[in-house]
Amino acid sequence: MPRARTLVGLAIVALVGSVGAVPAQARAPEPTPDYTITVDPRAAGADISDSMYGVFFEDINFAADGGLYAELVRNRSFEFLPIDNQSYTGLTAWTPNGVDGGAGTATTVDDAARLHERNRTYLNLALSNPDGGWYGVTNAGWNTGVAVQAGDRYDFSVWARTDAAAGTPLSVTVHDAQGDPLATPLTRVVRGDTWSRYTGTLTARRDSDVGRLSVRAAGTGTLRLDMVSLFPQKTFKGRANGLRKDLAEKIAALKPGFVRFPGGCLVNTNSMYGYDASSNWERSRSYQWKDTVGPVEQRATNRNFWGYNQSYGLGYFEYFQFSEDVGAMPLPVVPALVTGCGQNRATADEALLQRHIQDTLDLIEFANGPASSTWGGLRARMGHPKPYALTHIAIGNEENLPNEFFANFLRFRSAIKARYPDITVISNSGPDDTGATFDRLWTLNREAGVDMVDEHYYNTPGWFLQNNHRYDSYDRNGPKVFLGEFASQDNKFFNSLAEAHYMTGLERNADVVRLAAYAPLLANIDHVQWRPDLIWFDSDESWGTTSYQVQKLFMNNVGDRTVPSRFTAPVVPPRGITGAVGLSTWATAARYDDVKVTGTDGGVLFSDDFANGAGQWSAVEPRGAWSVVDGQYQQSDTAALDTLVRAGNITATDYDLTLKATKLDGAEGFLVAFGVQESGELYWWNLGGWNNTQGAIQKGAGGSKSIVIAKPNTIQAGVAYDIRVEVRGTTVRLFLNNEEWGSFVDDQVTQPFAQVVTRDDRTGELIVKVVNAQDAPATTRIDLGRQRVRDTARTTVITGDPGEQNTRSAEPIQPVTGTVRVGSRFTHTFPPNSVTFLRIRTR
Structure with missing residues (x-):
């Protein structure tokens, strides 16, 4: 055969030569590889959990009401109150009005005539309509308005009662801002002075995202209204009281292995409180599952940790149902009676702790119990006789009091394991990826043989690129890791690349990291408390971020086990810390003096005593009120945040930065920056941060910062502090008033x-x-x-x-x-x- 091929080749050359000399075309050589990947496909790698990647849902950024929960009416039960948000009233999103000469008054009332003990506030319409007149209220919906699509059907319902003997005619219309109808109006007659539910269906004539819902009455007398609802029939899976279809479908397209709910900070904050009928409903208590089940008109509303009202129309039953509908494992989180997220308190109320433990046992019965059980029976009456097969439950979230939390956690775990030994009970490691709280909680978790530990962190892209090997050194026989919340701190594609880079390390360590979820999941573009987020939306559109596309790629291509592999790459050397120096404040007034950078040979690389003003300094962003006062550079606005100014350009890698800093007034201390780059990368020494409780070195990139080291620290107002930062390549030592405060080495390289x-x-x-x-x-x-x-x-x-x-x-x-x-x-x-x-x- 080789001989035959040679002869054929010669024949072809001869033929070509007979028609003209054409040089032979050699195959282009393969490019020299920069990298090599060597795979051992016959070796046994780590099994990957069937639920490796999931989603974390929290009612943040208006993710539930006005978001995933398909209700189109905002403040449907008139429960928005100043305790939820200082700008709220019972008529938030509602406008009283009359047509055809209609008149009356509209007030919200909380009295004995209420619909339900947990649904306390209702609308009272005092009608004084002439013949032909109508008076009532108009709802503005979410974002730009009530969104409808031509041809779609919408179910209207309201609870009402009237003292008019002959009944009160009711007109329901969906219209645009000019009053032109978007659907054929409904009419109903309210009869009797006891609460009854009235329903009807409207069909949209045309598309609009600026619709309004008006509910108006004719006649005279007193009409009471509550739970005014407009629901699209096209919900996800056609569920009643269901979910917004486009958002739920985007989540389902991820093929999540689990759904963690109902939140993080939403769960454990304000968890010291319980229901006390004598003091009316406690509206600032934490999210508790029993408040969220049963008929929607009997569910509580509550003050949301993120600064608004939450209706609980989307409750535990709906969370379990959604998990089942997308083929995901449900993973609820319950409060541990130790608050976190900036509220560091632990309960001393033994009865309250016992009630929460019992509530958790009841929750497992609600999920897994037979229809003949108390709570399994409630689930069955709500429409799901079959158990939900709950296997995992998390206790607490991001607690900063490790000893107090863990004492409570052990009480929860003992009670759960005694009745449900197969349930995986998940602990946590606090709010950060490192630090004293993290270390203490991991020690306690290991010593107690905890099943799984929930880690959370939000860091810069650089952190994720430099920490791909984070879990390589974790104990293979210790507690498993549930990475319940992680994200790179922006929504640009570079952030998504950094997250993807990091996720290869999660999969490589799948024997340790069993569950992981990007967070948060959803954000309403007009109501944002936190970013970045995975999916954004308004009243009728939604779009996936670049991280959504990356997460979807990973979640749809997980695999069943890792295959051992290794790679070689060009060597990336560590980089010394160079760049400008900076001064900043955060909700604090402070002044600075005698800023100097000297080389190790004694040469002055930068100096400013502000005797000639502050012309060397420029604002990174124009914030705060900087001026030279009495020969010192002063920032005097106690409300301004992140007031960074910068100067100089230090190209040396070995130098000392010295200065004097004095806090004048405000919530925190002061910040001294070094290694400030035009790209936004920097290090800053944050003294008196976190409401003057902690100091830290933070490394910033892309507008976000991660903690390098942290320790307790308080700065006194009116005291001049001597600051010295010694930089030697990648090693930094920090001195406060000539005493060493801390040190770190940042020799990690970014392997792309x-x-x-x-x-x-x-x-x-x-x-x-x-x-x-x-x-x-x-x-x-x-x-x-x-x-x-x-x-x-x-x-x-x-x-x-x-x-x-x-x-x-x-x-x-x-x-x-x-x-x-x-x-x-x-x-x-x-x-x-x-x-x-x-x-x-x-x-």
Whole structure:
């Protein structure tokens, strides 16, 4: 055969030569690889949990009411009150009005005529209509208004009672801001002075996202209204009291392995309180599951930790139902009676603690108990006789009092395991990825043999790129990790690349990290308390961020186990700390003097005593009120945040920064920055931070900061502090009043390339997952050993400008699928700033 091929080749050359001299075309040599990935497909890697990636739902950013919960009426039960938000009243989102000469008064009332003890406030309409007149209220809905689509049907309902002997005619209309109808109006007659529910269906004639719902009455007398509702019939899975279809479908498309609910800070804050009928309903208590089940008109409303009202129309039954509908494991979180999220208190009320423990046992019965049980019976009456098969439950969230929390946690765990020994009971490690609280809680969790520990952190892209190996050193025989909340602190594509890079490390350590969820999940673009977020929406549209696309790619291509692999890459040396110096404040007035940077040879690299003003300094963003006062540089606005000013450009890697700093007034201390780059990267020494309780070195990038070291610290007003920062390459020592305050070494390098390989047992595919978080392509030699593979592989690539975002107007970052030629050994070039998945069929 080789001889025959040679002869054929000669014949072809001769033929070409007979028609003209054409040089032979040699095959282009393969590019020299920058990286190599070596896979051992026959070795046994870690099994990956069936529920590895999930979603975390918290009612933050108006994620429930006005979001995932499909109710179109805002403040439907007139329960918005100043305790929820100082701008609220019982008529928030409602406008009293009359048509055709109608008149009356509209007031919200809390008295013995209420609909239910937990649904206390209702609308009282005193009608004085002439013949033909109508008087009532109009609801503005969420965002720009009530959103309807032509041809869709909407179910209206209201609870009402009247003292008019002949009854009170009621007119229900959906119209635009000018009053033009969007649907054919409904009419009903309210009869009797006891609460009854009235219903009807409206069909939209045209599309609108600026609709209004008006409920008006004719005649005279007193009409009482409560629970005014307008619900689309097209909910997710067609559920009554269901979920907004587009949002639920976007979540379902992720194929989440679990749903963690009902929140984080929402759960454990204000958990010292209980229901006391004599003092009226306690509206600032934590989210408690029994408040959220049963008929919606009998559920409580409550003050939301994030500064608004929550209706509990989306309650525990709906959370369990949604988890089942998307094929995910339900994972509820209950309060541990130790507050976190800035509210550091622990209960001393033994009876209250016992009630919460019993409530948790009752919750498990609600989920798993037979229909013949007390709480399983309630679940059955609500429409789900079959148990939900709850397997995991988390106690508490981000507590800053580790000893107090853990004492309570052990009480919960003991009670749960005694009755339900197969339930996985999850503890936590506090609010940060490191620090004294984190270390103490992990010690307690290990010593007690806890099943699983919930870790949370929100950090810079650089942190995620530098911590891919975080879980490599975790004890394989210790508690498993539930990464319940993580995200890089922005919504740009570079943040998503950093998250993807980090997730390859989660999968590589799947024997330790069993569950993980990006957080938060949802954000209403007009009501934002926290960012970044995975899915954004308004009243009728929704869009996935770049991180949504990356999370979806990982969650839809997990695999059943990891396949051992290793890679080689160009060496990236550590970088010394260079850049400008900076001064800043946070809700505090302070002054600075005698700023000097000296080299180790004694040479002055920068100096300013402000005798000639502050001309060397410039604001990073124009915030605060900076001026030179009595020869010192002073920021005098106690309300201004992040007032950073910068000066100089230190190119040396070994130097000392010294200055004097004095707090004048305000909530915190002062901040001294070094290594400030034009890109926004910096380090700052935060003294008297967190309401003057803690000091820390924070490393910033991309507008966000992560903690390098932290310790308790208080700054006294009126006292001049001597500050010295000694920088030696990547080592920093910090001195406060000539005493060493702390030190750190930041010699971590940012390796932009990361990979992991998993196997899908059902399809027999190897899934090669590569993240290239740099501006250059990564030519890579991939060696699958002796594994025989088919010659083409399916590819999914997400790539683009690292500064790009997906927004309401455009979603440029999208996955692109295709095929590539592969073999047992092949070379592939991964695009700049990309996430690439290769699904390779094995023979």
